[in-house]
Each structure stands twice: as C-alpha cells, then as structure tokens.
Amino acid sequence: MKSLEERISRAIWRHTSRDWINMSSVDIVIVGAGPAGMTAAKYLADKGLKVAIFERRLSFGGGIGGGGMLLHKIVVDEYAIPILKDFNVKHIYDDEEQLYIIDASELMAKLAVGAINSGAKIVQGVHVEDVIYRENPLRIEGVVIQWSSVAMAGLHVDPIFVSSRAVIDATGHDAEILRIVAKKVPESKIVLAGERSAYAEVSEKIVVERTGRVIPGLYAAGMAVAALHGLPRMGPIFSSMLLSGKKVAELVVEDLKPL
C-alpha cells in the first residue's frame, strides 16, 4: 500500500513528465505571459494550434499587475473593446477622459483564463535563455529553456529544448529573445534600436503597425516591438498590447498555413 506522500509525488512526476514530453515540440512558443503574449496565445489556440507560453516568474500578467504606478486600474481605448469582449473583461467608459477603465487584476486573470480555455499551456518558473536556429535558409526553430530558479542561482546547469514552428518574443521592454538572437545569430542582422521616451498617442498606433515577423520563425509582439524599432513607450494604456497580441497571432496563422 503506497503512502499518500508517495502517491502525491508519483502523480506529480507522471503528469508533469507527460506534459513536458508533449511540449517538447509545439506549433508556437510564446515567451512571456504578459498582455501581448496571453492575447496572442488565445487567438492561436482558437485556431487549433499547439501553444506553449513560458513565463519566468511564478505568476502571469507581466506589467499589468502594477497598474499605473501601483494604482489598480489600467486604461484602453475603443480599438481594444472587441478583444476585451472576446476575453469577457468588464470595462467602464469614462466620459470625461474618453477612455475605458479596467481593474488590473481582472485583466490579468481573464487574459490567462482566455488563453488556457482556448487550449494554450502557460508554464511558469521557466526562463527562455536561448533559441534553436537553422542555416540555409536561416530560421528560428524553437527555444532553449531553464528553470528560473537555476538561472537566478547562477548555477551552471545545461538547459533543454523545445522545438516549434514559430517563436514569439513577448518579453516586454527588454525584448530578451530578440536581443539574444541579435548577439548569437549575427546573420539574423537584427539590430535593436531601443525603446524611446513616452509619447503615448504615437506609440499606441505604431507598436501595432510594426508588430510582426522579424526573421523566419521569429516574431515580436507588445513592448518588444518598441525595443526593436526604437518606438516610444506609452505607460499604463494597454490597447496596443492587446491589439499587438491579436495581430501577431493572425500573422503566425497566415505564415504557418502552407505547411
């Protein structure tokens, strides 16, 4: 007769292993469970694609949770309303400012629920430290992952791999994956212009416009787009993060179609 302790351990090992074997190859890896990453995940999973989000923290939401300077509200403009409806996020209209107001906690939770209910997997505590690439023709074909705790402890532990047909950098202001590829795959010719100071009206539009494929197999969404193209920041208005996530999903679906 197995003890409860033994059964707990066996259950966790068995089901985690099954998941990881299943995730050793996916259609799309999304790096970062912020607003752009989770929005992209839902729309990709809605198309029946196998989606894994790797998030290095033990929570999802990225920059949403801090609201605006720790005040628990964020704002969006009208262009984001259809996305809020898809995720069932409550929003109220402020007549005076002509903006929609959302509770930060509700947006975080419902973006995650939407992505998960559509079939995407969010795995927390996993740090993406590199990519898999192929030459002739150049293509990104997955990511190299490590437990965040190992990365934080600075231990020298070899990572493992997740193969994918597409990788989306949704890591926010630091554009971590683009930065790695720029440095370690020089033939990618990626040059990060670096994010510019605040100019919300311009950045809300242009971040969405410039969202897309960077090199074959590698895409940028959310604030990573600003870091790549030298675009201004916008602070706690999140319409472009949601629209960028939706747009990158549509572009990836289009690119993966012929296979």
Ligand code: 48F
């Ligand atoms: O920063 P984040 O929320 O990115 P985003 O989706 O949205 C930006 C807004 O939050 C806000 C803004 C717009 O109004 O200016 O800042 O572009 O979410 C990025 C997530 O990626 C995780 C990080 O912990 C965060 O949750 N992340 C970053 N690098 C890695 C990573 C990595 N190398 N591996 C795994 N996760």
